Amino acid sequence: MKALVLAGGAGTRLRPITHTSAKQLVPVANKPVLFYGLEAVAAAGVRETGIVVGDTHAEIEAAVGDGSAFGLQVTYLRQHAPLGLAHAVAIARDFLAGDDFVMYLGDNFIVGGINGLVDRFAHDRPAAQIMLTQVADPGQFGVAELDSEGRVVGLEEKPRHPKSDLALVGVYMFTAAIHDAVAELKPSGRGELEITDAIQWLIDAGHRVESTMVTGYWKDTGNVTDMLEVNRLVLESLPARVEGTVDPGSELIGRVVVEPGAMVTRSRIVGPAVIGAGAVITGSYIGPFTSIAAGCSISHSEIEYSIVLPRASISGVGRIEASLIGHDVEVTPAPATPRAHRLVLGDHSKVQISC
Structure with missing residues (x-):
């Protein structure tokens, strides 16, 4: 079995962060989301892995390398435009050959890994095996319809009027039969080749499509709210570890990780x-569920339930919470007078100002 990991999306819901960074490399607990997926693939015993990349291919290739750090043999497959999940399967056809494969969306996060799913698929070998979970807003996802016996009878991508609340999780298993389905597809109204249409083709052609309900935690980390929630979940599982320097005037409470070379002075974490x-970290308060990345500087400030990306600087700022702060950002107080806000904002920014 092979793996196909998708890391080519534009990440529009995470702008402006993704104007300059691949969405799959935004860190959760100081490790890129994509790395959790690659680790899950490797843990399931899959070695040959194709990674579909787009405009951010150089950044992703630099981060992942040849895959040996994950126990994988990686081949990069260039997708010149995000034309749908089924399009990614089409451009990977030569790499996949006639092998069964698992397709994993690189911005998805699943607690517990995919070992059980891979084992079940290898044993039963349906043409396709999908993972489903109940969601409050199914219109934002691919949606599955089941019959009274729990069999998959229909799928639709981001429907205006969903027929169920069962969303497709971003992990799929396929035999080579999926290639015949993809070859028959036409672009959807969104201009994409939809994987839901390909799976529907398999159903209509009489192929067996199985589904598994996700009972653990799953998130599509496509927006800031979900990124922060996944960060919270991962941090809850980390054991305390101090490899940097913490001065006697500082206080660490609960499970705190201080990585090598970090310095904590007169601060409470x-x-x-x-x-x-x-x-x-100097003279500051770092609250629960916060990830401060490498090379950051936090001085005389308070922050909690947030993700701060590498080399960002926060100085002399009061309470910051529920925030995602990008690479090399500088956050400082505004002058006391005149009372005004001075902003330099990129496209798609979201700003909340207390008046």
Whole structure:
């Protein structure tokens, strides 16, 4: 069996962060989301892995390399435009050959891995095996319809009027039969080749399509709210570890990770939290569920339930919470007078100002 990991999306829901960074490399607990998926694939015993990349291919290739750090043999497959999941399968056809494969969306996060799913698929070998979970807003996802016996009878991508609340999770298993389905597809109204249409083709052609309900935690980390929630979940599972320097005037409470080279001075950190390598925390409060990445500087400030990306600087700022702060950002107080806000904002920014 092979793996096909999709890392080519534009990440429009995470702008402006994704104007300059691949969405799959935004970190959760100081580790890129994509890495959790690659680790899950490797843990399931899959070695040959194709990674579909787009405009951010150089950044992703630099981060993942040849895959040996994950126990994988990686081949990069260029998708010149995000034309749908089924299009990704089409461009990977030569790599996949006639092998069964697992397709994993690189911005998805699943607690518990995919070992059981891979084992079940290898044993039963339906033409396709999908994972489903109940969601409150099914119109934002691919949606499955089941009959009275729990069999998959229909699928639709982001329907205006969903027939169920069962969303497709971003992990799929396929035999080579999926290639015949993809070859018959026409672009949808969104201009994409939809994987839901390909699976529907299999159903209509009499192929067996199985589904599994996800009972654990799953998130599509496509927006800031979901990124912060996944960060919270991962931090809750990290054991305390101090490899950097913490002065006697500081206080660490609960599960706090201080990575090598980090310095904590006259500060209070309440876990779960992680302070990245080489970060400097001075006279500050770092609250629960916060990830401070490598090389950051936090001084005389308060922050909690947030993700701060590498080399960002926060100085002399009061309470910050529920925030995603990008690479090399500088956050400082505004002048006391005149009372005004001075903003330099990129496209798709979202700003909340207290008046």
